[in-house]
Amino acid sequence: MKKVISFIIMMVFVPGLMIGCSDDSSTTELASNKDRPTITFYTNEHPSWPTDEDWLVWDLMEDGGNMNMDITIAAEPYNESLNLVIASGELPDLIGMPDYATGNKYGSQGALVNLLDHIKNMPNLQAWMDQFPDAARAALSHDGKMYVSPNIGIGETNRMLWLYRKDIFAEHDLEIPNNWDELHTVLQELKKIYPESYPLGFRNGTDKIRNFAANFGTDWNYYYDSKKDEWRYGPLEENYRVMLEYLNKFYQEGLIPQDFLSLDVAGWQELMSTNTSFITQDYISRIDMFNVANRKENEDYTLVNMPPPAGFSEGPQLDYSAHTQQRGYSIAVNSEHTDTVIQFIDWTFSEEGKDALSWGIEGETYVEEDGEKKWIEDYPSPSELRTETGISLYSTYSWFDYDSHMVLFSDEVKQAYKENPQYDAPIVPVPAFSEEEQKVIAIQGEAITKHRDEEIAKFIIGKRDLSEWDAYVQEIEDLGVQELIDIYEEAYNRMQEAELN
Numbered sequence: 001m002k003k004v005i006s007f008i009i010m011m012v013f014v015p016g017l018m019i020g021c022s023d024d025s026s027t028t029e030l031a032s033n034k035d036r037p038t039i040t041f042y043t044n045e046h047p048s049w050p051t052d053e054d055w056l057v058w059d060l061m062e063d064g065g066n067m068n069m070d071i072t073i074a075a076e077p078y079n080e081s082l083n084l085v086i087a088s089g090e091l092p093d094l095i096g097m098p099d100y101a102t103g104n105k106y107g108s109q110g111a112l113v114n115l116l117d118h119i120k121n122m123p124n125l126q127a128w129m130d131q132f133p134d135a136a137r138a139a140l141s142h143d144g145k146m147y148v149s150p151n152i153g154i155g156e157t158n159r160m161l162w163l164y165r166k167d168i169f170a171e172h173d174l175e176i177p178n179n180w181d182e183l184h185t186v187l188q189e190l191k192k193i194y195p196e197s198y199p200l201g202f203r204n205g206t207d208k209i210r211n212f213a214a215n216f217g218t219d220w221n222y223y224y225d226s227k228k229d230e231w232r233y234g235p236l237e238e239n240y241r242v243m244l245e246y247l248n249k250f251y252q253e254g255l256i257p258q259d260f261l262s263l264d265v266a267g268w269q270e271l272m273s274t275n276t277s278f279i280t281q282d283y284i285s286r287i288d289m290f291n292v293a294n295r296k297e298n299e300d301y302t303l304v305n306m307p308p309p310a311g312f313s314e315g316p317q318l319d320y321s322a323h324t325q326q327r328g329y330s331i332a333v334n335s336e337h338t339d340t341v342i343q344f345i346d347w348t349f350s351e352e353g354k355d356a357l358s359w360g361i362e363g364e365t366y367v368e369e370d371g372e373k374k375w376i377e378d379y380p381s382p383s384e385l386r387t388e389t390g391i392s393l394y395s396t397y398s399w400f401d402y403d404s405h406m407v408l409f410s411d412e413v414k415q416a417y418k419e420n421p422q423y424d425a426p427i428v429p430v431p432a433f434s435e436e437e438q439k440v441i442a443i444q445g446e447a448i449t450k451h452r453d454e455e456i457a458k459f460i461i462g463k464r465d466l467s468e469w470d471a472y473v474q475e476i477e478d479l480g481v482q483e484l485i486d487i488y489e490e491a492y493n494r495m496q497e498a499e500l501n
Contacts, residue, residue: 038068039337039344042085043096043395044078048383055390056365060356065344067337069094086111091332094341096395097148099326100139104432106330107147113331113338114145115345119501122346124353125149128399129500134429137495139328142432144498148328149345153358153400154392155325157382160211161420162309162319163286165278166302178317179310180215180246183279187255190278198257200250201277203268205261206456209243211281214320214425216243216311222488223428231489233481235452241469243311247460261457272303279306284420287413288381305416308423318425326430327395348398358401360391366404374407381408431491440487448479 045051051073062069074081078098085091086106095112097103106112119126129136132152139150164176172193177183183200190199202208210220219234234240250256257263257271271277273294280286287303294301308319329348331341347353359366359373366373379385382405386393392400406417433441455472458464464472 033068036062036066036068037337037340038070039065039094039335039341040092041069041071041094041096041395042074042082042092043071044074044076044081044098046386046393047076049386049390049393052390056360056388057357057390057393057396060360060391061344061396064347064353064356065340067340067344089334091334093332093335093337094344095330095332097328097330100148100328100430100432101326103148103328103330104141104145105438107141107145108143108435111333112147113333113335114147115149115331115342116144116146116501118338118342121339121342122349124346124350126501128349133500136500137498138324138326138430140432140495140498142434142437142491142494144494148326148330149348149398151325151328151398151400153325153354153402154397155323156402156417157283157285157323157405158325159284159323159417159420160282160320161284161416161423162279162281162306163303164280164306166304167300168275168278176306177309178307179313179315180243181313183309184246184249184255187250187279188253191253191255194275194278197276197278198254198271199277200256200279201268201271202256202260202280202282203263203265205263206453206460208260208281209247209456211320211322212243212247213240214318215308215315216240217315217318218243219428221428222485224426224488224492226426231485231492233476233485235456236473236476236481239311241466244456244459245466246311248462248466251460252462261461284413284416285409287416288410291410291412302412304412305420307419317423319420319423321424321427324427328398329395345398354399354401357391357397357399358404360389365389373401373403375404379408429492429495431488431495433487433491437487437491440483444480445484448476448481448484451475451479 058069058071072092074085079102082095082098082102086109091111103112107114115122115125129150132150135152136150139148140146168174168190169176172189174186174189175182177186187199191197213220213234216239218237218239219232221235222231222233224230225232247256251258251260257277259267268277268280269290272280272290284305287305290303291301308317310317329345331338331345335341348357355362362368365377366375375385377388379388382392385391385405385408390396392405406414409417455464455475459466459469459472
């Protein structure tokens with residue numbers, strides 16, 4: 001393939017480093033591309049995959065948009081770097097926006113283009129929005145504008161589920177728990193067999209409650225109850241209190257790590273790799289991560305998915321739905337290449353764009369046989385795919401075909417992807433808020449969140465007795481939680497009423 005990007009000076013900026021790309025393309029290549037407009041593209045990089053100026057994905061993006069790109073990789077933290085760029089007034093043409101809320105903030109300040117103003121020139125995006133209206137509405141601002149392009153597909157990488165050590169359960173003839181009473185029983189049995197263990201291991205302290213709450217038909221925060229058609233605040237509900245009773249019991253009996261409030265990723269990985277914890281709740285890709293690493297020392301090590309245990313004996317088995325993504329593209333309002341960038345973004349929502357930015361080039365990076373695509377190169381995992389091509393990294397897609405990752409997973413992960421969706425709890429909508437609403441959320445909402453987290457931790461570790469639950473509920477109500485619930489409901493209704501054209 002012709003290296004389109006190689007003939008321009010591509011400036012890749014990282015803290016303390018600037019890389020210039022030398023011109024090694026042919027005269028023919030120069031002649032064929034010199035008339036294409038050059039747009040400036042501002043984004044950041046994933047720390048696990050430092051930017052490579054020779055990545056295939058840059059060629060795919062340039063060809064798809066019929067443009068050349070001058071790319072700047074911002075210093076971290078990205079939000080701070082982006083804020084400085086916006087404040088300077090010297091905006092790049094195309095911006096990789098980290099999330100919808102950030103884009104809506106800058107858009108409402110007049111810095112970004114409303115894509116819906118150009119929708120007549122974006123037939124692929126219009127067709128995509130007709131097909132995925134909920135995903136499209138999620139990207140809208142509080143007043144129904146679209147300052148950030150929507151996103152679908154890559155969010156599957158964030159799927160979270162319950163995992164257990166199948167080899168340990170088989171060795172000791174243990175049953176997979178169907179509910180939290182059975183979970184309690186099997187954790188006790190594991191504790192007897194492995195006295196020094198903490199059978200249920202998890203990271204991120206009380207943040208993990210967002211994953212557990214779905215088992216009890218509630219949520220860790222504000223959420224939309226589709227059955228009652230209303231917004232609610234989970235940490236006030238009776239089901240939430242029942243969940244805390246279990247967690248307090250688990251803590252008192254040593255069934256969960258005693259330092260769970262401060263346990264980081266490295267500490268959790270150590271528990272899961274040393275016969276110290278046997279059940280967890282985390283990303284689906286952890287299956288391969290743990291199995292590959294630990295089978296070097298223990299060939300029987302097998303971590304696989306299990307159905308989520310219901311919070312109540314007759315309750316539904318549900319997993320928290322985390323498989324969403326909010327990254328997208330934004331266009332500077334003062335760009336001199338708006339039409340070019342509009343065409344590029346629209347291309348990313350076409351079938352052609354989806355295939356190119358998910359798979360690369362047919363016959364060169366992938367082949368299709370019997371209706372199924374597969375990579376020509378034998379990538380061990382999506383990590384190596386990203387390292388070599390840049391495909392599926394930040395700001396390189398809009399509509400992503402997750403099968404391009406799926407074909408690289410082990411049979412155990414593929415099976416988990418096949419089985420897990422039946423347990424998905426509804427994805428909680430994330431409505432856009434007005435500036436006044438944001439102020440209330442930032443001040444009043446933060447006070448509620450702070451008090452919630454502090455008191456929930458106390459309930460779990462026993463520093464506050466659960467007999468004081470009603471008093472805690474009153475404390476949250478006194479902080480004005482109903483006003484926040486009303487804000488979410490009003491913002492959600494606006495989102496539902498917005499026109500997608």
